[in-house]
Amino acid sequence: MITKRIIPCLDVRDGVVVKGVNFRDLKTVDSPVRLAERYSGSGADELVFYDITASAEGRRLFTDVLRETAKRVFIPLTVGGGINTTEDFDRVLKCGADKVSVNSGAIKDPTLVRRAAALYGEQCVVLSVDVKRVDGRFTVFSRGGRDDTGIDALEWIRARVNDGAGEVVVNSIDTDGVKGGFDTELLSVVCDAVNVPVIASGGAGCYDDFIDLFRKVPKVDAGLAASVFHFGTVDIRKLKEKMRENGIEARI
Amino acid sequence: MTAIIDYGVGNLFSLLSSLEAVGAEAAVTSSPELIAASDRMILPGVGAFGDAAAKLGVTGLGEVVKEQAAKGKPVLGICLGMQLLFEQSYEFGEHKGLGLIPGSVVPVSGLVPRGYKIPHIGWNALRIRRQSPILKYVKDGDYVYFVHSYAAVGCDGYVTADTEYGAYLTAAVGDGCVYGCQFHPEKSGGTGLSILKAFTEL
Numbered sequence: 001m002i003t004k005r006i007i008p009c010l011d012v013r014d015g016v017v018v019k020g021v022n023f024r025d026l027k028t029v030d031s032p033v034r035l036a037e038r039y040s041g042s043g044a045d046e047l048v049f050y051d052i053t054a055s056a057e058g059r060r061l062f063t064d065v066l067r068e069t070a071k072r073v074f075i076p077l078t079v080g081g082g083i084n085t086t087e088d089f090d091r092v093l094k095c096g097a098d099k100v101s102v103n104s105g106a107i108k109d110p111t112l113v114r115r116a117a118a119l120y121g122e123q124c125v126v127l128s129v130d131v132k133r134v135d136g137r138f139t140v141f142s143r144g145g146r147d148d149t150g151i152d153a154l155e156w157i158r159a160r161v162n163d164g165a166g167e168v169v170v171n172s173i174d175t176d177g178v179k180g181g182f183d184t185e186l187l188s189v190v191c192d193a194v195n196v197p198v199i200a201s202g203g204a205g206c207y208d209d210f211i212d213l214f215r216k217v218p219k220v221d222a223g224l225a226a227s228v229f230h231f232g233t234v235d236i237r238k239l240k241e242k243m244r245e246n247g248i249e250a251r252i
Numbered sequence: 253m254t255a256i257i258d259y260g261v262g263n264l265f266s267l268l269s270s271l272e273a274v275g276a277e278a279a280v281t282s283s284p285e286l287i288a289a290s291d292r293m294i295l296p297g298v299g300a301f302g303d304a305a306a307k308l309g310v311t312g313l314g315e316v317v318k319e320q321a322a323k324g325k326p327v328l329g330i331c332l333g334m335q336l337l338f339e340q341s342y343e344f345g346e347h348k349g350l351g352l353i354p355g356s357v358v359p360v361s362g363l364v365p366r367g368y369k370i371p372h373i374g375w376n377a378l379r380i381r382r383q384s385p386i387l388k389y390v391k392d393g394d395y396v397y398f399v400h401s402y403a404a405v406g407c408d409g410y411v412t413a414d415t416e417y418g419a420y421l422t423a424a425v426g427d428g429c430v431y432g433c434q435f436h437p438e439k440s441g442g443t444g445l446s447i448l449k450a451f452t453e454l
């Protein structure tokens with residue numbers, strides 16, 4: 001049986017990990033390489049690195065961090081943030097990324113997913129979507145959740161999966177940073193719409209939020225979170241034990 | 253020395269790092285001389301079978317691998333690299349592989365029940381079917397990381413481990429000095445490293 005994955009997400013700026021609450025009020029946490037090693041050792045199934053740097057110098061520090069991590073951590077690494085072109089795919093893949101996640105870059109250039117999938121394979125292309133309810137409709141937001149694109153989230157996800165996105169990360173802006181649990185309503189709808197792995201993001205505040213996610217949305221493949229892991233509210237090893245106690249397949 | 257064969261597909265950084273992590277001497281190379289001088293070979297690969305098989309042909313490295321394997325030099329194919337060890341693949345048409353192990357490569361979608369997601373991505377448990385030197389540190393039920401949409405069939409006599417995904421899919425194969433893993437040992441944590449270590453001890 002394939003296991004449900006637990007994925008810590010590290011937002012990296014200028015070579016250090018930060019985590020935003022509702023995408024604002026950033027706070028430094030720890031060295032990304034050290035955190036990555038710690039998570040891998042405690043049973044993380046995969047790591048996501050988001051580059052939230054704007055400067056060229058910050059970008060260079062990010063690729064250094066990535067290369068150093070890939071030398072020491074032997075689980076899949078996904079990289080996102082600032083991926084706008086196939087050259088960006090190339091840059092991070094060469095530094096040890098296994099998968100590349102596109103978000104605003106795909107909105108700016110809707111052909112990016114198709115072109116990247118053709119070059120690097122569908123398994124390499126992760127579509128990341130920030131979704132918020134607007135007038136009762138699931139709507140895609142861009143630029144870290146700041147801009148309402150007016151695009152229907154389900155139509156968008158279906159179209160990009162057709163183009164070759166091999167996985168979808170669904171980040172609910174309505175639940176992100178609130179720590180009140182994952183957006184199981186949104187995730188159920190997405191899981192019914194596509195036949196590729198779906199990764200839940202936004203809202204994890206405690207152990208039970210993950211158990212709830214996998215129980216209420218049996219088709220979801222993974223739970224992604226940041227601060228609950230960074231601040232030690234949720235220990236990955238303990239979480240996996242709890243998942244198994246609840247009949248949820250987990251790798252220990 | 254372990255030669256990681258560079259025929260122009262995929263990213264070999266993690267594979268090289270993982271071999272260094274188990275204390276093995278390794279080199280990424282496309283030199284037939286260096287491959288001939290190596291103690292063992294790894295055939296990596298991601299992407300499409302047709303492209304990869306064509307590149308193995310054009311570079312002549314497919315023939316080098318076959319010659320060296322015929323002399324008894326251990327070779328480990330990983331992911332698409334494993335699929336290339338078989339006789340043919342039906343990924344977008346029909347393509348010839350190296351033919352080092354009998355069998356062929358077909359879409360996972362035709363093997364598993366409806367509703368199972370394609371690609372098969374994630375950590376899945378190994379079911380050990382036969383003793384294999386590269387699996388000597390691995391226990392039945394250990395988890396490894398898979399990412400694939402195609403799988404090897406018609407190779408029952410050579411399957412050393414499989415994995416359950418609505419049906420049993422070929423996970424590892426072995427025939428003499430020829431070995432293959434459908435999963436990524438370089439991305440499978442401690443279990444994966446133990447497989448690479450066992451291979452570098454051959």
